[in-house]
Amino acid sequence: MKKNIKFYCLVVFVFFSCSKLEQLEGGGTTKPAAESTATYYVDADNGNDTNAGTSATSAWKTVAKVNATTFKPGNSILLKTGCIWNDQLYPKGSGSATSPIRISSYGTGAKPMIFLSGTIGAPVYLFNQSNWIIENLEVSNYSVTRGTVFRQGIFIQNTGGGVTSNITIRNNYVHAVSGSFRYAGFDPHAFGGIAVVTTGTVGTDRFDKITIEGNIVEDAGRTGIVVWDNVWEASGNASTNVQILNNSVKDIDSDGILVFGCEGALIDHNVANNCGRYREDGQFNGAAAIWPTRGRNCITQFNEAFNTQALDGNGDGQGFDLDIDSYNFVMQYNYSHDNAGGFMLILDASNSINSIIRYNISQNDHRTIFTFAGGITPGTSIYNNTVYIKSGLNTNIIDHSWDDGGGKGDLNQAYYFKNNIIYNQGSGNYIIPGIFGVFDYNIFYGNHPSGEPADSNKLTTDPLLVSQGSGLNGINTVNGYRLSIGSPALNSGAIIPDNGGKDYYGNQVSSTTFPNRGAYNGTGL
Template sequence: MSIRTSPWRLLSAIFLLLALAIPTGYAAPADAKTPPKAKALSFAGTVYYVDSAGGSDSNNGLTPATAWQTLAKVNATTFDPGDAILFKAGGVWTGTLWPKGSGDAADPITVGKYGSGRAPLINGAGAANAVYLYNQQYWDISDLEVTNDSATASNRRGVYVVGENAGTLHAIHLRNLYVHRVKGDNTKDAGGSAGILVEVKGTTVQTSFDDVLIENNRVSSVDRTGIATFSSWRYSAGIGYSGPAWVPLTHVVVRNNFVSDTGGDGITPHVTDGALIEYNVVDGFNVRSGTFNAGIWTWASDHAVMQHNEVYNGNTPMDGMAFDIDHGQTGTVVQYNYSHDNDGGFVLVCKDPAAGFVRDSVIRYNVSQNDNTQIFGFCADSENTKIYNNTVFVHPDTAPYLIAVGSSAASAYWANNIFYNLGEVSYLMNGSANTFEHNLFYGYHPSNEPSDANKITSDPKFVSPGSGRDGMDTLDGYRLKTGSPALGAGKLVAGNGGADYWGNAVSASAAPNIGAYNGAGVTPPNLTVNPGFETGSLSGWTTVSAGSSPASVASGDVRAGAYAAKIYPGAYLEQTVTVQPNTTYTLKGWAKPTGPGLFPGQVWIGLQDAANPSLNGFYEIGIAVWKPAITTFTTGPSTTAVKVYINYTSGADYALIDDVELTKN
């Protein structure tokens, strides 16, 4: 079936150009790196068409009108370099797709679709694998829907590519696939259950894959792992145990994938050298496994780069971090990522206590919001970890370890990080191998907070702290306002990467900002009138008094400036503010109840909008210190005004209010 012997070459190429419809997925950002060795599709060979409804295996398969019908026909065929296997859009095939043969460096074999409509569906129907390759190379598989459901869990995968005792295999490209409903079991790593798994097996001939591209795929509702690579040739010096020598997968790129609802791990490119894991989203990991899992993590892998990824809704404190630099690694970089609402925390640096090492890791320019349990976790003796210019926001209703160092020999250098602690954080700092320079610790200060000769403890003046939502582009609230003490106050770090989370330049010679933002200070307009009551009056505010004492202005016990508002139980302050429809805003205010005892009173700072009741969010403060109330909301299609209100609903004495801000995100 070589192009050199097929009389159908020209006709097949014409049909391909007319009928092939390859969806674009979502495009990589402009600064996304080109995957090593990635090639444009080449159809130099014969094009074969497969139609589940209108085809026949007695046909020659060379035109849409003479298409094959079944997977059995495809699986019984050995394809040549440059051939293409195209499944008709909207078609459904049951069983395992396992075409034979390999392409070459000039002409890979392509699997895709023709026609318009829903992607062709390969339904494994409980088989071990829905799509399978074994000791094959130079394949480009794209534009399929893949599922592998069953009534019972078993060791099962959606897409499984295996190399075994075969030397170096090349160019496995898996793109624009929708892999879902894979009823795997709790098996992970070697032969594990997964949505997409590229694995090396065997122990007699050193084997690896070079040039693995897993891009623009959607993987959801799978057990156990979303996307993974693994190898039996994994015993590097960093692993520290005997076994087949380390032969890593190389030129591995995992990019622009959306992984959700995984039973266990999200994305695990294990046993790699130089892997690039970027622009991925993991939403909801460890949903069913109940064991140790993480969102994106590497193992037995040197020089991996995890960047521009978003991980959230991790459902476990057993590990449970968004990111993990795990056992047997040198030079892994975690940068420009957004971690939020993960039960386990932001990042784990971990090695086996009995052997091996984790060395020279770098964690920089990341934002962590509302993560829990252990924001930064260390186990055993990680070496020479550099952690700088990260921004961490701890939610008021949480009490995590902000830093948990489980070994006295774990060494890390901490510089230029902002720890915005509204929760009751604590620290577990075994040993003295950690160095802190020019970090900003704001909010709650436990007695064991790390010492730092250049520590800053004042408000960093974020534009809108805590306002991040789902999406990498929702973090402008963590830019620094004009006048922030973090501006230009950082420590110069050699080899700093040259850019912050937002893409602002970071100088190699001038002192940077503290935190993940290195741009100039910004001054977002505050839409409230007289927000800090610095007029010495309540001008701009309407007073609604349900009690015997009206609201007033106080001096002395204020958060900032010369004045604050004073309200008594049952009293309201409110003002109406003009806003834009379909726009996101952040409301922030500071309050201090003054009643006696452990529960001095309730202060609500919130919004009202009769046209959009969902805006009636509030934040409750019930402790006799100045604390911020922060809520983020999006207006409806017809919303043009909202009412900002402050209410002291219960308690003795009075409450103080200061610095109320409503800003557009």
Template sequence: MKMKFRKKGVFQYFILLLSVLMFSCSRSTEKCYYVDATNGNDANDGLSATRAWKSLERANQVTFRSGERLLLKRGEVFGGELEVTGKGTSAQPVVVDAYGEGDKPCIAGNDQSLYAMRILNSDYVTVQNLEIVNTGSQPLPGRTGVKIECHNYGVSHNITVNNLTIRDVNGSLVKELGGGSGIYIVNGGDSVVSRFDSLLIENCHILRCARNAMIWNGYHDRRNWHPSKHTIVRNNLIEEVPGDGIVPIGCDSTLIEYNVMRDCPEILPATEAAAGIWPWSCDNTIIQFNEVSDHKAPWDAQGFDCDYNSTNTVIQYNYSHDNYGGMVLICDSGERGFSLGNQNSIVRYNISIGDGVRPNETRIGMFSPGIHLAGPVKNTLIERNIVHLNVKPSAAIDRSMVVSDSWDGYADSTFIKKNIFYTAETSQFTMTESTNNDFSGNWYLGTYTVLPSDKTLKTSSELYQQKVLEIDKNGYQGLYTLMDERQADGKTCHFVNKKAIEEFFEMME
């Protein structure tokens, strides 16, 4: 027994030693490539800062393996397009990053570049700490800053985009012409079904990108349905973007949280519709703890939207304010075949202040309801939201508190419960031909032409009067007590505090 035990121990020792040697060998083959636009030389091997390459074209010749890195020198500007294809692992991802001191290295696309950087058919790749610029001499339809693409590949796992500054992308302002974006996520293919799993976009600053901040293009037809899964979009700042902010398309189980969209310029043509954060052709999307303000699209311009061909969307704990449109749109075009409609949407614990301030005519007048249900959406729950409508800047604004109207059909089974509706001027609820509406236990503060049928309605609240209106009749200062304050690029932003708003509604009872 003793002899057998010793032999087994020696055997285990050699197995352990062999494993260590193999691990060390694999670590030693990991390469780190350097690129320096000023002092580099493409004739170098690129394997140290003193032997750096000069151009992105040289770096584009590498298909990166697990654990390998590509480092761009800080303070440098690299003209052209960076192509990244890598096959990392969870333990050893491929990393594209910065080195040295100073500002982020900047990749500036060429005059006709459709993208300044593309991540193509990759697994376990992290791109971080770069600046991306793609400005041509003329607007170019479809132009983007970063393109993340998976085509005829299969499943692209764990792509991470972190702490990028993406700015000054002049795509088209017209959606039908191809638009443009800061980040464009594309998956598809006929020979090999292709999608993303566990895509992460966080801590990015998207600035002055036309038309949109980030938008997807995936399998949207329910007859050929292969959604990307487990996407997270978190802690991004979107500024001076005139169109759509964050729009997942053809996705399942997407989480969008702690993003800010603000200071949207009023430059879209009169034909254009856009909104802040919204899914299309998606299932199980959660949109929470975001702030959207100052949206000035000629049509829609809501802070949030649950669009058609989507199920089980949850929009919760968000802050919408000072948008031309209202807080939220829930819509269904009524089309069938490729679409299953809009089912089981939940809108709860959101705060809207000063929305619905559209100054110009839209397709049907100056239409800006606080909550808009369009088309045959089904089984929608709108619960415990605060919609605080201030004095309209123009008497011509058509601003109902809630509107349910037609888009090839009408809403059915809408449950509107325990919301706080406040209006500084006379407002109304316009439910048209929608069916099976259930209003229950809402607060209707202010003056309304006609109230909906609500057996447990309340038309006054001492708590709201003291905690909100007496502090600031416009609602901001009082309702800020239900939010957390943070700084984003030197400006204050606000995120709804889950505990605070839930406790506030408990006190309202």
């Protein structure tokens, strides 16, 4: 669980309140200005920095030349495919909302590569700059030892910049980023493969219109992809219009995708594989694959998380997590499988409220499917999920931990568990938190451990899933969790208002007629 993060954030905000995190290049010098709307070409093999740079045949050679230029709205900086630069790319200037500045590639072949050799900072860096597109690059920053050095792949920093807006990071390959696990002046969760971070103590520093899409992030840490807004709680301070879409994160030291301090963030159609692969003695080793925290009205949907590890010292290891200070977060249409810590962590220990977990599929997750930690988030509603646990697993369906939540935990809160299908062939139990859980209209099939909750409208008959346990890698491989003709789950669930309107498979869910139980609301097959 992420119980240490809040304390460390309070300590370290002051440290970076007025300055950039250390990077390779200092700021403050006047840079030559680019020509308006011009496209600049950079060719490490055949370019020359004395060239004009405005055509492929008169390309610049070094990123130092790029870094020495202040770019204007509509400019493009194109790096030649197949070329390699061992330097930090830190161009200056900002675009406009209608004419962003674009960093991309030209030519055919491998993506242009920008790398550092374990140096502090990031190979691609922007500081207090708006209206940029960063695309089609290969980026790395590898070190044999992680130590206390914060390394990133692509790093967007806002410190004293007010609202930094309209940043798109797409179609990049970020790998071999060796980030620190240690709280060495800042929270290490905020750094990793792709990091978009406010590092000051001023609530007016925030992000708007951040899109991170279609990137592959591998062999990176601490975090794969992170958007982090330090000071977010007051009205107007949280980052807005943040979207993390269609990315793949794999072999990540700790957390795969993390959103901190956002209003209305969307985490959609991402895949996280083998997160939590690294630990250090004496450090905070908790990790989950995909999790939003400290924010309001965030939605996590259509994602897949699998093979998340739970190494020594990692009490988490879940595929998904709704963490501290989650206000009205929704977790829906996700596929979780083979995660060592289970499917879902629901962490309060704060002011979290109204966590909704619906239309998800969990297959062969370990330890615990639903873990309540730090007390019970008031208004938690878990409905129309389908859970399959194969024979030989000792997976608990429900459990709870860290009940006092550092003095903020409360087990005396109501929560709701309805219309779920639990297909349990394992030997785990239900360890129910508190006494105010409402269990209704669920199907509990297979093994019935002693802790199975009372449910006056439960069914214990075979739900007749089409082919349980047949899901593979991919959110579209779970058709086996639809219902067969004659299933007792068909049209036998409880009506739930404001139910999202669709099931996992895109079928309509009415708010006035009885739905199916489980994540599938279509007709029998």
